[in-house]
Amino acid sequence: MLHTGILLSMNIYLSNSDYLAYFGSFLEKIDLTDPDRLDITTHDTWISVHPAILTFVAALGCNVSKENVTIDEVSARSGHYLERMGLFQMLGLPSQFTIAEHEASGRFIPLTVIKTAEEQTKFITDMVPLLHLSPEHADAIKYTIGELVRNVLEHSESKNGAIVAAQYYQKSNMIRLGICDTGIGVKDAISQSWKVGNDIEALKLALVPGITGTTRREGGTDANAGAGLFFIKSMAAMGRDYFMIYSGKGVYRLLKRRPSKKLPPLFADPQKDKHAETNDAAFFQGTLVAVDISLDNTQQFSALLSVIRSTYTQAVKERRKAIYKRPKFI
Amino acid sequence: MIITISKHAGTFAENKDIARDIRVQDIEPSLLLGETVTLDFMNVTGATQSFVHALISEPIRKYGDDIFDKLFFKNCSPTVQEIVNIVADYMEAS
Numbered sequence: 001m002l003h004t005g006i007l008l009s010m011n012i013y014l015s016n017s018d019y020l021a022y023f024g025s026f027l028e029k030i031d032l033t034d035p036d037r038l039d040i041t042t043h044d045t046w047i048s049v050h051p052a053i054l055t056f057v058a059a060l061g062c063n064v065s066k067e068n069v070t071i072d073e074v075s076a077r078s079g080h081y082l083e084r085m086g087l088f089q090m091l092g093l094p095s096q097f098t099i100a101e102h103e104a105s106g107r108f109i110p111l112t113v114i115k116t117a118e119e120q121t122k123f124i125t126d127m128v129p130l131l132h133l134s135p136e137h138a139d140a141i142k143y144t145i146g147e148l149v150r151n152v153l154e155h156s157e158s159k160n161g162a163i164v165a166a167q168y169y170q171k172s173n174m175i176r177l178g179i180c181d182t183g184i185g186v187k188d189a190i191s192q193s194w195k196v197g198n199d200i201e202a203l204k205l206a207l208v209p210g211i212t213g214t215t216r217r218e219g220g221t222d223a224n225a226g227a228g229l230f231f232i233k234s235m236a237a238m239g240r241d242y243f244m245i246y247s248g249k250g251v252y253r254l255l256k257r258r259p260s261k262k263l264p265p266l267f268a269d270p271q272k273d274k275h276a277e278t279n280d281a282a283f284f285q286g287t288l289v290a291v292d293i294s295l296d297n298t299q300q301f302s303a304l305l306s307v308i309r310s311t312y313t314q315a316v317k318e319r320r321k322a323i324y325k326r327p328k329f330i
Numbered sequence: 331m332i333i334t335i336s337k338h339a340g341t342f343a344e345n346k347d348i349a350r351d352i353r354v355q356d357i358e359p360s361l362l363l364g365e366t367v368t369l370d371f372m373n374v375t376g377a378t379q380s381f382v383h384a385l386i387s388e389p390i391r392k393y394g395d396d397i398f399d400k401l402f403f404k405n406c407s408p409t410v411q412e413i414v415n416i417v418a419d420y421m422e423a424s
Contacts, residue, residue: 117345124344139342139376139409146344146378210420219424222388223350225417227379301376302408309412313419320423 009037010064012057016076018049019176020242020290023253024276026053032282038064038091040071047076051085051108051165052178052244052290058090058111059180059286062160066092085165086110107132107168109177115161120149123164131168131175140235140293140301141166141175147228148179148289154224155213156183156287174241175293182286186247189213199250200279207233207245207252207270209312210319218320227312232291234266234308237273239297247287252277256292266307268315331360332404336373343377343410349384361389361400372405382410382417390421 011031018026038061061069069091074082082088083097090111109130114120124146128138145164152162158181166177183189187202190213196202205211210218212226220226229245236243236254243254253276257264267273333356339348360367369385371377389397403414 117347121340121345124342125340135375142342142344143376143378146342147380150344150346150378150380210424217424219387219391219421220383222353222391223346223384225379225383225387225420227383227416227420231379300408302412305409305412305416309416309419312416313423316420316423 009034009039009068010060012038012040012060014040014042014047014049014053014057014082016043016046016048018053020050020052020244020253020292021256023244023251023290024278027251027278027281030282032060032284035060035063035285036065037068038070040069042072042074042079042082043076045076047074047078047081049081050176050178050290051167052176052180052288054082054085054087054111055163055165055178055180056246056284056288058087058163059160059182059288061091062163062182069093071096084108084110085167086112090163107170109164109166111163111165113161113163114149114153117150117153120146120153120162123149127166131166136300137175137293137295140304141177143301144232144235144291144293145177145179147232148291151228152179152181152183152287155189156181158183158286173295175295176290177293178288178290180286180288185285186245186287187250198279199248200252200277201250203245203247203250203252204270204277209268209315218316229289230268230312231308232289233270233273234311235304236291236293237264237266238299238304238307239294240264241292241294242290243292244290245287246281246284248285249281249283250277250279251281263307266311268311331356331365332368332370333357334370334372335377336371339374339377339381341373341375343371343374343381346378346380346384349381353385353388357385357389357401361393361397364400366400366402368402368404370404371407371410374410375407376409377413379413379416382413386414387417387421390418391424395422
């Protein structure tokens, strides 16, 4: 779109360190001004991106005509990663790389679109062998993907479904995963039942246990309790890992905690968590969720759930207490 | 009535549409007749909170904690037990 002589577009730069630790830096370099055109440029020598960023780029490309999507000539030695993760295919672009068949068995899940509950179930079943997960880690990953994809299918109203990708990183012994949609965004979803002023307020409200866009009733409806995002954020917090959610102009990023023998504290109020936030990001029509899950965490999944349970129940009790009038002794 | 969850939901129970169908078609009619219901989680390694919520939250809301004299959970892994306890706790607290 020509506007005051400048060619506007969505510009994305894929760098050599696009991880959740540096997500602020990634955001600073993107421009989402014109949703009808997407131009991607890449680092000259090395590309290293979180799978969530690939889901984000793929999501942006969903609503752009293929002739209006470009990617520069990828010169980085690690550029074939974009091919292996299916980015060229998702964007409808010819590949710049040839991947030999035997190379495809790394520990990753390429960009995948999920549009129905049945596709979700199949994806969760198929993903465990792809990531070579041990049984003790499989449930946590299945849980995370199950809840996040279901959120998209149920609340986002996205015509493009949920776009998912994941990768195992041997050096850090970690699974990084991302889920993105091009739906109504968290603010519109949560505003169906709650009054929120802006995107970051909506994101933080959505992270509170027991808060859902479908009702204000405590305990939720028969189908929704408003627990999904709180659980995922809590699992990341207990594992001292990153968690990030981006929707509209809002970004909430749970920061990594230092290793310690003590269990990290778990908060029902996301404001109390060690986090970074902004309500000034480039406006994104949809929602991106990114999670890092360390496989070094020796805690059993059921033990994590036990701690989450206690925080959750306490939060509900306190909220119930707050809405009842108390006797006045005059 | 005994309901074998893995027959409907596989080894990881996450599809809440299936949970709702089990509740509406099997659990609630049996409870209305005063029968006991056993949810057998044999071979289910894990479940999401969404699945268990869709399965049992409405009976808990309707019958209160008396439901646990009628609704039983069998062969639950530690993970499934925790999820069931979480849903029970927040529904009873609500």
